[in-house]
Each structure stands twice: as structure tokens, then as C-alpha cells.
Amino acid sequence: MEYDSQGPILKVLLLIGGNSTATGSPKGLLRHQDGQLAFEHTLNTLHSAVPSASTIYISLQDIIQLSYIEPTLKNIAVRRTTDAEHHEHDDHRPTFPECCPLVNRQDEDIGPAAGLxxxxxxxxxxxxxxxxCDYPLLPPSSLQQLILEYQYPVTCFVNEKGIAEPLIGIWGAEALEKLKENGRIGSNDLYAVVEEMKGKLVKPLREEWITPTNTREE
Known part of the structure; x- marks a missing residue:
């Protein structure tokens, strides 16, 4: 794994996720109390946690999901250009990263494993x-905690019941190769990979950070 003066060099992946069971809409499009969509909120969290990342990759289930977020992505692109113009002489202010959608092209729905x-x-x-996007209460400081405690090949949070949260994690190449290998025999279980690779489980400083949401009210 590569490191620089700020710590491990990471690529950043946002998972939009499937539909909320309560609303039938993508979880990433649920609106927060501050008016932001869930996926916008998550983008800002990731940017704050890893300001050096030049790109945030966004995993989508299909073209339909992409059409839902395209207007927001266009607004973000305009914002990036404006920020760059306003701060072209400020080397200490990171420009908001480019957003790169990744649409699942696989023949079957294999859940979040497709994005990884x-x-x-x-x-x-x-x-x-x-x-x-399932974790709206997650602050940038929680991800910084995860980065500080990262141990190859995979590290993720664990809740108070001892259940791993692989969708808030850091996945190294070896763990992802294992996920790929398991997929060839029909298993796309992220939890199984964390267990098989003896992944490091990190208890968050505050349990509510890793409380998922599934409804607009939550």
C-alpha cells in the first residue's frame, strides 16, 4: 500500500445503494433535513475525510439511477470550475473532486459487491x-478514525452487536481479489470476505455514526 505525508493513498468509492423499502426510491436520493440529497451529503463527507482525492467514484445499479443524479453531478461540475477559478492561487484549499459514475454492467444483481x-x-x-449512502450520521472524523486504524487487507467498522459493516470500510487489492474469486463460485457476500481475510474490525467512537437509515423520517 502506498503512503504519502498525509497517510495511506486511497481511492474513494461511494455506493448509492438500492431502493429504500419504505419509499421505493434509491436511498441516495432521500433528502436530509438540511435539504441535501443523501448522496450529496455522503460526497461531502468523503471529500472532507480525504481532501487529497482528485476523484470520487460513484457506484450505480443502472442507467436509471444515473439519470436521477445527473442534474446534481452537473451542478457539482460547475461548482468545481468556480472553486478552481476563485482559489487558483490558494494551494491550501482543495478543489472539490471530480465525480465519476460507475454503472453496474453485470448480467445479474449481485448487490454492493458489483460496485467494489x-x-x-x-x-x-x-x-x-x-x-x-445508508449512513447519514457518519461524520468525516469517523472515516479518519478508520484510516488511522487501517490494517491490510481489509478494515471496517463493527457495531455493538459484533456485526461488521463492510460498506464503511477500507478494502485492499487482496481482499477485492478474494471477493472476485468468491464471485466465480456464486458468493458475493462481503461479510464472508472480511471473515475469510481476518479483516480488522474497528469499533466507532460513537455507535450512532454507523446506524443505517431506510426511510425519509429516519
Whole structure:
């Protein structure tokens, strides 16, 4: 794994996720109390946690999901250009990263494993910070905790019941290769990979950080 003066060099992956069971809409499009969509909120969290990342990859189930977020992505692109113009002489202010959608092209729905495998196929040697839109209370400081405690090949949070949260994790190339290998025999279980690779489980400083949401009210 590569390191620089700020710590491990990570690629960043946002998982939009499937539909909310309560609303039938993509979880990434649920609106927060501050007016932001869940996926916008998660983008900002990832940017704050890894300001050096030049790109945030966004995993989508299909073209339909892409059409839902395209207007927001266009607004973000305009914002990036404006920020760059306003701060072209400020080397200490990071520009908001480019957003790169990754649409699941696989023949069957294999859940969040599709997003991780798509990202791994693009950058097979990289280590990925992975975050799903399911966790609206997650602050940047929680991801910084995860980065500080990262242990190869995979590290993720664990809840108070001892259940791993692989959608808030850091996945190294070896763990992603294992996920790919398991997929060939019909298993796309992220939890199984964490267990098989003896992944490091990190208890968050605050349990509510890793409480998922599934409804607009939550």
C-alpha cells in the first residue's frame, strides 16, 4: 500500500445503494433535513475525510439511477470550475473532486459487491475507502478514525452487536481479489470476505455514526 505525508493513498468509492423499502426510491436520493440529497451529503463527507482525492467514484445499479443524479453531478461540475477559478492561487484549499459514475454492467444483481468489483477492475492495485449512502450520521472524523486504524487487507467498522459493516470500510487489492474469486463460485457476500481475510474490525467512537437509515423520517 502506498503512503504519502498525509497517510495511506486511497481511492474513494461511494455506493448509492438500492431502493429504500419504505419509499421505493434509491436511498441516495432521500433528502436530509438540511435539504441535501443523501448522496450529496455522503460526497461531502468523503471529500472532507480525504481532501487529497482528485476523484470520487460513484457506484450505480443502472442507467436509471444515473439519470436521477445527473442534474446534481452537473451542478457539482460547475461548482468545481468556480472553486478552481476563485482559489487558483490558494494551494491550501482543495478543489472539490471530480465525480465519476460507475454503472453496474453485470448480467445479474449481485448487490454492493458489483460496485467494489467495478472499482477494482478499473484500478486493480489500489486500496479503496468505501462508503454507502445508508449512513447519514457518519461524520468525516469517523472515516479518519478508520484510516488511522487501517490494517491490510481489509478494515471496517463493527457495531455493538459484533456485526461488521463492510460498506464503511477500507478494502485492499487482496481482499477485492478474494471477493472476485468468491464471485466465480456464486458468493458475493462481503461479510464472508472480511471473515475469510481476518479483516480488522474497528469499533466507532460513537455507535450512532454507523446506524443505517431506510426511510425519509429516519
Amino acid at each position: 468489483l467495478n472499482a477494482h477492475n478499473i484500478h486493480p492495485e489500489s486500496t479503496w475507502l468505501v462508503l454507502s
